[in-house]
Amino acid sequence: MDAIGNPDILRAIADELGDWRKLAQPLVARYRVADGVGGAEFAAAVAREAAASRYDIPEVRLGPGHVDITLYSVDPGSGRRGVTAGDLDRARAITRLAKEHGLTAVPGEVTQIELCVDTAADAVLGPFWAALLTGDPENTPVTDTVFDPTNRVPGTWFQRTDAHPTPRQRWHIDLWLAPEAAPQRIALALAAGGTLVDDTDPSFTVLADPEGNRACVCTALGRG
Template identity: 60%
Template sequence: MTKPNKLDEPEKLGTPEILAAIADGLGDWRRMAQPVVARYRVPGIEQGAAFLTAVAEAARAAGREPEIRLGAGFAEVTLCTVGADGGRWVTPADLDLARTVSDLAAAHALPATPGDITQLELGLDATDFDRVGAFWSALLTGSPDHVVHGDVMDPAQRVPNVWFQRTDAHETPRQRWHPDLWLAPEEAEPRIRAALAAGGELVVRYDASCTVLADPEGNRVCVCTAEGRE
């Protein structure tokens, strides 16, 4: 796994621009919370390694450092740029490399599986973001200094991001943690239906970008997509 790209002043693209690019020739890719991600089915480790070697060479030539993963039956490429303040954004350079990656996947005859792309973030109700943020940053990343725009983001991307949702002070017990599960837009509805069929409850559907579910004991989770976001 490599580090995201770093720029002092990245040219940040909004989600509508990214979704337009996906609709216009980047169908392998899906927008998650911060990055864009593509995932491909590979017949074996050799074919996957050959593809990702080609991706690494193209990225080096472009001066980029994607995050790449290779496992049983899949190869995955994640693209984003890290700003001077630690924020993660998608830039035109990321989309340029995404097009190259898609071309390489086609050349290696690897089918894209965008419905398999996911990202898990953790949301925590809190009254004092600064105090709890430093704690969770130190615990999860080894340093209290990895709080970026109010979210805990591990530079090595070993653990899910943690973000904080403001709440009034209250006595425990009460659910304070909830997962945010990011999915490809076309995968959200099937996943929601499966969860409901397995005993879940629909709490609220805000729009295509966020649906809140609860498990049979009332624990909540947000199912998120990039649709409708800025």
Template identity: 60%
Template sequence: MDMLGNREILREIASGLGDWRKLAQPIATRYRVGGIASAAAFVAAVAEVPVAVGQDPEIRLGRGFVDVALSTVDGRTGGRWVTPDDLELARAISGIARAQGLIAVPGEVAQLELALDTADDKLVGPFWSALLTGEPGHVVEDTVLDPSNRVPNLWFQRTERHETPRQRWHLDLWLAPEVAEERIAAAVAAGGTVVDASKAPSFTVVADLDGNRVCICTALDRE
């Protein structure tokens, strides 16, 4: 599989794929639609575009919008990666959207992942895979990936063994880069604090008034 790195993907987005944003695994976009009929027409047109093996688009219809996420599933490991085929499909989908007069609002895309501190992800991974997906074998490297995306991904952050209590869970909220600072500011205005911005814009750690932490993540400054 010809897997692309974040820097390559971001260059493509900057040079002609402005409808799309890179999230944790996929590239994603959102289009405004006038109603279910226009949404169905758009999805039907997208369904006519040829796709490679393992490349089926993830499409979600909601009130006034259609979300599309693209990645290719590695048939051997179950991992999800963006490939040149995904970029070509993104170009085709953007062309269909323009032809149908749809407006892209990529700043509204988001992806939520769960992160669990553990000293031994090989030990606990099968449990969480079985619990979340129904099968113990859906652990890809350090992440539980539900094949049908019913639940958020769960990834294991390696840590030293430690005594409890300690916050071992946190959320990773992936956003379009242009809205991350605005979201952080909104969280701070609602009583939160910025705990660590040293890795921004890749990720910024913020906390609520009880000290519970969450990472606001973007694809910027990542390989």
């Protein structure tokens, strides 16, 4: 799999793919639909276009008033997920289909959650969390993440750290957002009683709830 780096993906978004946003691994778009029938017709058109192009059917989530589409490729050797030139081609095609169906993109609403745990032994923890969350203990971490093949649950990312005694907060969530949506979400969380812990890196901001439990708001900005 010839994955494309974040800088090139962000350039493509700025130049021609304004409906889309890059999250942790995938490229994601959300479209407003008037009703479920219209959403289903659009989803079917996306599936037909992909099949005609001999591309794997994208992940399409149809909900009240919206359709979410997620694009990524899986490396057959490692299982690693990333965005390829083929995924960008599909994004262009889906953007054209959305215009034909008269749909409006709301890229600021795209979201992805990753479950994150600090560990010095991801190879030891991986089978447990794979078995618990995906039902397959052989579904061991890909590089540093356990993925459910059909995305029923969020990926579990093992953040490698030095061994350390417990107790210490070891679990947190990474909330991936469109770059333009992150500042408002951070402001809302702070106004609701949160604390800013660290905003020195443009790619993520660390927040804490009123009891000190931390979470990260992440974007694709500043990533390789």
